[in-house]
Amino acid sequence: MPNSFDGQTVIITGAGKGIGRATAKFVSERCAKVVAIARTDSDLASLAEETGCRTIKADLLDPKVARAAMQEAGTADHLVNCAGTNVLESTLEFTEDGYETVLGINLRAALICAQEFARARIAAGGGGAIVNVTSLAGHRGFANHLCYAASKAGLEGATRVLAKELGPHGIRVNAVAPGITLTELAAAAWSDPEKSEPMMARTPIGRFAEVEDVASMIAMLLSADAAMVTGAVLPVEGGFMSV
Template identity: 75%
Template sequence: MQFSGKSIIITGAGKGIGRATAELLAARGAEIIAISRTQSDLDSLRADIGGRSIAADLASAEGARQAMAEAGTCDMLINCAGTNVLESVLDMTEEGYETVMGINLRTALICAQEFARARIAAGGEGAIVNVTSIAGHRGFQDHVCYAASKAGLEGATRVMAKELGPHGIRVVALAPTVTMTELAAEAWSDPAKSAPMMARHPAGRFAEAEDVARAIALLLSDDAAMITGAMLPVDGGFLSV
């Protein structure tokens, strides 16, 4: 129960990595404040783990700020909300760009800003985990906006760590490989695309949402007290070989 007494905001908590993380951290004692767009997902999560839930459209800056205001002052934040629009460089649209960059990058920055403001007003301390992707380190077909958003969030993580460190707030990024969520299933459903990718993983498999959730828990724990401004790959060795 290492998170007993801790309140943790998780964006994108309704599905995938966000939901697996909410379930794991709740099992380890945390009070979860789950933010997601779909009310039915929040209802089923709350039935499973309790805590609080906030339905919000994080695609808008106003929606993100309102959700964070409703969440209030908490101990930790996990920026897990994300989306993708599969477009090539030549086919990129303004709509696709705004959708991906808005949710993956702008929303994460706004949520981190509001979290940090509240923590500093309460005396400081706390931790933020920004969920990025190996797509920010390698070029994948039709992921131009997604890659830009995740690489941008890692750059912002380093700035956050520098600026928020004096207030006792740690900020880290976590970059999963392909993780078997609904979003990934759409992007990697073609065996011609997934097989070569799978072969580049020394672990011999893609990640499960629970793999990523356990790594997030590690980064939020007291065992990671000296880790800030860093990026942890959760990639089965993909980036290393």
Template identity: 70%
Template structure:
């Protein structure tokens, strides 16, 4: 999986899955354009990658998302990793919580995909999009109401992207990780009373690490996956299967 001579835009690249994905693809030769809202995170990432470009943007703002994609310019691949969570139940859901999750997890991914696809089509087509979703789009977890809705929505949108963009040679796939040990996940799963029973439901006996997800992203972007589009890959250690 050599990406030399190819470029990739990674949103949410400052932390977690996005950061691991940017780092791995850079190691495999890709020219990475990293988008995140925190300059210090991006500075550290570029130093780790030994190059690449960094764009500071708050993708929850639709206008800022479009401007960031315009600054990024045409690229071969897009990985939508930007995400957040507000832990609220149905009974406790607030308008602010809903807007925060949906603006980042769903709307920003749609905007970035739209701008990426427009640029790819103008350049003659080809390329691929990977949208990071979640097993929360398949199973109901308490206090994950808006998060689950956003991720299930993004997976459904991925199928539409595959249908509409296929004639232009652009593939679109969803990648649904299980609990992945990021700062975001720690807030939801740090209590052993909650994480223990959840981990026990994984045949591999552990949660995912960010590198596990990054390697799966690389697979979906690679030439080994040229017939994969419109599908979702669960990186879940067997959780959804048992």
């Protein structure tokens, strides 16, 4: 798919690090014009140097900032909602601040970005695609992930509603649900064999995902190769949920 996004613009939230950054690189290499939204200047500057993307600095926790960032991004062909965060808190100890942070970025911001993208696309005649990045945590119960799991499961439910309501306008909406993905932070977090080996034992493919594994699936769902795929959640977890 060397030229699969030639002439197309892709907005990517959370583009500064991890899966978002890998996706920005992946689609840029396939001729996409990327609009990268993130909250760290240094991440955006280095990504712009690597890919030539346009950058927008924004903290999507603030709904007004999220909406303004999307309006600044303008009309695009595709949107990847990759911005996400987590606050590790248990059921008995979770806080209102933790809830507001996790749900605000992982769910509310994604819905605002999808709404602004869809309004602009419909005004331009429709078409295009959205991919929401959810998580294995929306399907399996992991300790200390109460609000995170709620946000990701909620985004998958929203994905199906978005697919239904935006389909008549030619806009497809899907999600990818990564399992453990070796971003820089995750690689350190899962380096302890006592923690990682039980998860690996339940992963038939025998390894954890690299960020490029997820980025390639996001690109596939955005592309014309997935023209009849909408409302779907694609697990990218090496078969963890099958056993």
